[in-house]
Amino acid sequence: MSLSRADRQLLALLRGCALLSAVIVLLILLFLLRESWPVLRQVPLLRFVTDASWHPVDGLYQLTPMLSATLYSTLGAVLLATPLGIASAVFSRYYAPPFLAGLYRRLIELLAGIPSVVYGFWGLITLAPLIGRLHPPGVSLLTGILILTLMILPTVALTVDAALAAVPIAYVRGAAALGLSRWGLISGVALPAARSGIIAGIILAAGRAIGETMGVLMVAGNVVQQPLSLFDSVRTLTANIALEMAYATGEHRAALFVSGLALMLMVLVLVGTAELLFRERRYD
Amino acid sequence: MTKNVLATGLIWLMAALVSGVFVWLLSDILIHGLPQLSWAFLAEAPENSGRSGGIGPIIVSTLLILLVAMVTAAPLGLATAVLLSEFTRYDSIFGRLVRRSLDVLAGVPSIVFGLFGNAFFCIYLGLGFSILSGGLTLACMVLPILIRTAEEGLQAAPNDYRLAAAALGMPRSAALVHLLLPSAAPALLAGLMLGVGRAMAETAALIFTSGYVDRLPNSLLDSGRALSVHIYDLSMNVAGGDANAYSSALVLILLLFIINTIAMSLAKQWLYRRVVSI
Incomplete structure (x- = not known):
């Protein structure tokens, strides 16, 4: 079909806009690389692990304390949020009466919309003192894990809910016809059928937890150290960037961009994996 | 059978736990934030690093950043x-290719947007710490949400519209302006509202793009402090700023709640129209 002249002009404009939208990601990668180049050029990657400490002004770039803080807090939050999120989705889909189910779903959606800085503030004022009473100082890995759990729980709950909604109704009817109990139906039929969607949701949530900044920054204490217990203060990769960007210059600044690049790559791998899983489900 | 009963109990317990924590969070902010909240608080300038006074200029900066x-x-x-x-x-x-790159963009952590915004808008383009830099950084961040909702809205427009327009010999652009866009309007608006909500909740991307200055901005090239940054600064860097941080958090949550409700009712209305028009 041939297009009129007005249409051809419109199409050219639209193509330009779409190209611009698509190029932003490349621009981000390009600028992260450009800014981290002064350090990447002369410091072998291994030194980010083997250096004695994180003193970027003196040329020491050990990122392991931050890497492990990010790893532990993400792992802890995913471990807590997974059962809670799955239970939330199962609750609103199979257990709650319709009125309560709608209310509960709305609550989870609201929870998803609360800004991270509010979670962080609440954690700092309310949760940290409570945990501090258990074991000082209160601002700790544990507090960070709990706040992160709250923040990623809606992601898990909403994706699992969508995955459960996509389970073919024939499966559910078949299970009911066989006389399975409600829990038998959920654990034996619905959850296994929604498996890949559930895993994708967990991976997405993990990606969110790794990239989260303010919530953890405000409650985890931000001491650069290898955590030995749940009550130690830690500083995650994201918090490190947010805290030091304000005054970093030269190679220090470049080192922060390196950690930004590392963060972006980690999240990309996770998002890519989740997408593959989603696609698998679409075709099976 | 006991397994069934046990599972039922456990799932109700977990749902109660989640709701309980949520109610705790909200009521805590409501109880501590409400006493200071007044028209004066919304209009006045912050004093003494925000310990007293209001959040007038901060609301103006926030709105300007969102507008950009x-x-x-x-x-x-x-x-x-x-x-x-x-x-x-x-x-x-x-x-x-475009879809893939937008999917990737949607997954980029907000702090990375902050780094990019600082390197590109503030330094490379020379905009400095400004409302313009912050707004443009957020624009990159909300783009995937806007595109996804608008695409869904357009795809849901009845195909009859396209066929009828083609049969009448209308240019595609005219069909777009007169038929498709109006029919997708509620979805477009709902997407816009979701984008506004996401942008308003953002902190990490703004700290080193739009900056900390809490005065009333004179132009878009002035630094301006967003509401979320204000909450962060009051609770982390200002001793004794908790009371006003609570009220600011309450204002932020209320604004987000209103925006969210508008977005949802628009989406619902759009869904209703879709169902009825078939």
């Missing part, structure tokens, strides 16, 4: 969505 973000992202997002949904076959290489 939406004025930039909305046309760009709409154009991209129109191209993807109306002018590109789903399996074309260009369409797939």
Whole structure:
């Protein structure tokens, strides 16, 4: 079909806009690389692990304390949020009466919309003192894990809910016809059928937890150290960037961009994996 | 059978736990934030680093940042969505590339947007710490949401519209302006509201792009402090700022709640119209 002249002009404009939208990601990668180049050029990657400490002004770039803080807090939050999120989705889909189910779903959606800085503030004022009473100082890995759990729980709950909604109704009817109990139906039929969607949701949530900044920054204490217990203060990769960007210059600044690049790559791998899983489900 | 009963109990317990924590959080902010909240608080300038006074200039800065973000992202997002949904076959290489890169963009952590915004808008383009830099950074961040919702809205427009317009010999652009866009309008608005909500909740991307200055901005090239940054600063860097941080958090949550409700009712209305028109 041939297009009129007005249409051809419109199409050219639209193509330009779409190209611009698509190029932003490349621009981000390009600028992260450009800014981290002064350090990447002369410091072998291994030194980010083997250096004695994180003193970027003196040329020491050990990122392991931050890497492990990010790893532990993400792992802890995913471990807590997974059962809670799955239970939330199962609750609103199979257990709650319709009125309560709608209310509960709305609550989870609201929870998803609360800004991270509010979670962080609440954690700092309310949760940290409570945990501090258990074991000082209160601002700790544990507090960070709990706040992160709250923040990623809606992601898990909403994706699992969508995955459960996509389970073919024939499966559910078949299970009911066989006389399975409600829990038998959920654990034996619905959850296994929604498996890949559930895993994708967990991976997405993990990606969110790794990239989260303010919530953890405000409650985890931000001491650069290898955590030995749940009550130690830690500083995650994201918090490190947010805290030091304000005054970093030269190679220090470049080192922060390196950690930004590392963060972006980690999240990309996770998002890519989740997408593959989603696609698998679409075709099976 | 006991397993069934046990599972039922456990699931109700977990749901109660989640609701309980949520109610705890909200009521805590409501109880501590409400006493200071007044028209004066919303209008006055912060004093003594925000310990006293209000959040007037901060609300102005927040709105300006949102305005810059939406004025930039909305046309760009709409154009991209129109191209993807109306002018590109789903399996074309260009369409797939654009979609893939937007998926990636949606996954980028907000602190990385902050780094990029600082390097690109503030330094490379020379905009400095300014409302313009912050708004443009947020524009990049909300673009994927805008495009996804607009695309869904357009794809849901009845195909009869397109066929009838083609049969009448209307140019595609006229069909777009007179039929498709109006029919997708509620979805477009709902997407816009979601984008505004996401942008307003953002902190990490703004700290080193729009900055900390809490005075009333004179122009878009002035630094301006967003509401979320204000909450962060009051609770982390200002001793004795908790009371006003609570009220600011309450204002932020209320604004987000209103925006969210508008977005949802628009989406619902749109869904209703879709169902009825079939």
